[in-house]
Amino acid sequence: MDREHVIVVGLGFGDEGKGAVVDALCAAGPVSAVVRFNGGAQAAHNVVVDDRHHTFSQFGSGTLAGVPTWLSRYVLVEPIALATESRELEAIGVADPLSLLSADAGALLTTPFHVAANRAREDARGDGRHGSCGKGIGETVWYGLLEGRTAGEVVEEQVVLGDPGPAPRVGDCLDPRALRRKLDALARFYEPLIGAGPGVDDLVELYRSFADAVRITTGDEAGRLADAGRLVFEGAQGVLLDETYGFHPHTTWSTVTPRNARELLGGRNARVIGVTRTYQTRHGAGPLPTEDPAVLARFPEAHNGTGQYQGAWRAGHLDAGLLRYSVRCCGGVDGLAVTHLDAGGLRVAAGEELLDMPDPLAYLEELLGVEVLVTGAGPSRADYEVRENRRHDRVDAGVGGRDRAAVRP
Structure with a gap:
């Protein structure tokens, strides 16, 4: 990939693998800072590097790659939880984690x-x-x-x-x-x-x-950071939970689309990478049109389970219609990150049909009209690849694409 700023956005109901994608981008470098542009302490971005695992909440997911984090004014900062997360990072070998963190004075405090x-x-x-x-x-x-x-x-x-x-x-x-x-x-x-x-x-x-x-x-910290080096903007939750575009009332009080990140950049160039699993997931209440207990049974989840308030972990087949909707809500994307490529026997809901999906990368590139720029075939950084893009096209907000890349059962 080139050295433009990057905005990472989840195209599902969250839990797409954004943390691992951000970690992979930071490890591939150079990245001068990770910027959080929405959400708060409810984020749960899992990163595995060798024998170290951390679920990132407020620290950016580039921390294990040594990349500092800036919490923008759009982030809700919870200092007590932040102190706990700092101690957890120290326990896995990150020296003085709070020295890697800065926060905008205008960000709301969660108490x-x-x-x-x-x-x-x-x-x-x-x-x-x-x-x-x-x-x-x-x-x-x-x-x-x-x-x-x-x-x-x-x-x-x-x-x-x-x-x-x-x-x-x-x-x-x-x-x-x-x-x-x-x-x-x-x-x-x-x-x-x-x-x-x-x-x-x-x-x-x-x-x-x-x-x-x-x-x-204070002031235009985003501009100062952007002019000093390459930034990765780490989104939280997924577009299908967005406060405007999600399915109310099962939504987050947060702008999940790239809008906040673009505003922080003040017109500077950035590429938007939309992240999706090879199948659909969500936590807790709300719609999941392709939900299938067989998918949940086949793909056990190492780092997600039932939360006291969030509810149960759920899974189903990839939903082509929802993916295209998410891309439109983003105003288009410049590339994809596809995670959980180690899952087999995949299917996709395309209209009213449920189709086999033997080659998810080819299918998704055809469906959305952009390249896959990051792949993940397992939980660890070693399972991720940041690819060199072969072209610099961008799918517009209308998203074309067809469903013929899948094979009918």
């Missing part, structure tokens, strides 16, 4: 208040659960929309419980008095839903320690 409120709402839904990860993501975004609102108003289908204050942000961790005011308001706001909650004094101390350990950036 224990948000997490508790998220879980309380999801518990109250009973059988109508949305499939939340229980990490406070939606609650963090929602509270960030409330400044100037009053009790009783309905915002994004949720009733405002009391009088909200300004949302706490990463930059507030540098100013304990401002941070305390915002956390006090947050605690009062959520008390009717979750009770007393954690102690504000303890949180102020924790977040001040976070500010001492992590470089907090």
Whole structure:
């Protein structure tokens, strides 16, 4: 591949293998930084390098390749979980992980208040659960929309419980008095839903320690990083969970498409790589049109299981229609990353037909009209290949392609 900036986006319901793709790109180098451009601590990107395995949540998936991470203003930062992840990385040999991390001062903070409120709402839904990860993501975004609102108003289908204050942000961790005011308001706001909650004094101390350990950036950090070297933008979740294009209410409160990354780049060139497995998966509640228990039984999952709030791991056949829809939502892609190529006996839903797919790479290139630029045939970095592109075409937002590359059963 050439040395343009790269935006990595999942084309499914998440869990496509974005972390392993980012790690492969960083290992192939040169990459000066990984930029997170959406989501928060609910990300779970698995990277395996030799005998080391880590599930990346807030650190970028290039960390084991020695590439630093910048958390942009579009990321929800959870300092307590971040400290835990740092210790996990130290345990597998990463020296001083927090020195590899920086965060935008404008990024929203996810606090224990948000997490508790998220879980309380999801518990109250009973059988109508949305499939939340229980990490406070939606609650963090929602509270960030409330400044100037009053009790009783309905915002994004949720009733405002009391009088909200300004949302706490990463930059507030540098100013304990401002941070305390915002956390006090947050605690009062959520008390009717979750009770007393954690102690504000303890949180102020924790977040001040976070500010001492992590470089907090202001201004056009994205532009400075982009002009200094090649960036890989690491997306979280998948387009089919996007807050605008996903299937509500089983969606994330996050823009999963490349829009945020493009805005951060300010018109600089970048290539969009869409990531897909060779079969369809999703966690928890929501539609999965090609779901097949036989697929779930045939392809055991080493790093995914049933989550308390997220729900069960599910699998089915690749869905050509959903893939093309995801590409359109992205405004087109410049190439593909295809993972789980070690899976055999693959089939694809093309319209109302279920077709055999003996050569998934050829099929996907034909279907979407772009090349496969990264392949993955196993869980480890050694199973991934970053390919040199033979052409520089780009599929537009209309996505052409045909389904004839598959073979009818």
